[in-house]
Amino acid sequence: MQIEKSLAPIKPLLDTWGGLDGDKISWHPEQYVDFTSLSTSEVNSWYSDTVTRTLESFSNFVRVWEVSFGTDYSRENEAKPMLLKWEIGTSYEDYIKKIIGEIQSYSAPIYSLGMKVDLFVYVRTSESPSHPIQGWIRHFGEFKIWGGPEVGQEPGIFFEIGATLFHRSYFRYGDNSELYSLNSHLLTDALHQWERHFGSLCREGG
Numbered sequence: 446m447q448i449e450k451s452l453a454p455i456k457p458l459l460d461t462w463g464g465l466d467g468d469k470i471s472w473h474p475e476q477y478v479d480f481t482s483l484s485t486s487e488v489n490s491w492y493s494d495t496v497t498r499t500l501e502s503f504s505n506f507v508r509v510w511e512v513s514f515g516t517d518y519s520r521e522n523e524a525k526p527m528l529l530k531w532e533i534g535t536s537y538e539d540y541i542k543k544i545i546g547e548i549q550s551y552s553a554p555i556y557s558l559g560m561k562v563d564l565f566v567y568v569r570t571s572e573s574p575s576h577p578i579q580g581w582i583r584h585f586g587e588f589k590i591w592g593g594p595e596v597g598q599e600p601g602i603f604f605e606i607g608a609t610l611f612h613r614s615y616f617r618y619g620d621n622s623e624l625y626s627l628n629s630h631l632l633t634d635a636l637h638q639w640e641r642h643f644g645s646l647c648r649e650g651g
Contacts, residue, residue, distance in 0.1 A: 455568070455581065513526065514526070515555070557590065564586050604639070
């Protein structure tokens with residue numbers, strides 16, 4: 446199913462899950478890459494490939510709205526940090542192409558990259574307080590990626606979200622089973638796709 450990426454974020458009610466008022470949970474694959482022998486273009490190609498495969502894996506669950514990346518502080522005279530934001534009403538596909546192009550053409554080896562994402566999930570809203578609707582919600586998920594000659598052989602690729610929406614219940618808010626049943630498979634399906642690209646995932650928190 447093709448997910449509409451152009452819709453504006455909705456404001457969720459935090460009735461049975463509390464938003465970010467609770468634990469966070471993250472997943473990451475174990476990766477081993479010998480960055481010490483890679484050129485700038487090879488390091489940045491690893492980043493562009495990692496971003497591309499990650500966004501393909503999560504295409505039915507997340508939408509990027511802000512990307513930031515840069516090189517190690519010792520090289521910042523070679524290339525300044527980048528910040529790329531997507532605006533509602535502009536082409537999402539063009540935005541993703543711009544991200545990949547800027548990563549590949551960056552003039553120094555990238556050291557870290559962050560992606561803030563919207564989640565396409567079921568929540569209740571003030572307009573629909575009794576019946577969950579599916580839409581994009583902001584400020585509840587992000588990816589963190591790092592790796593480069595200074596890191597050595599163990600890059601990091603992390604996906605982090607607020608955990609409470611994906612719990613059956615939370616002690617401060619009670620029964621969240623309805624939203625859990627609607628959303629848990631969306632998260633699980635995306636993680637399974639990511640796992641196919643990068644191997645088994647480790648989980649932290651939540």
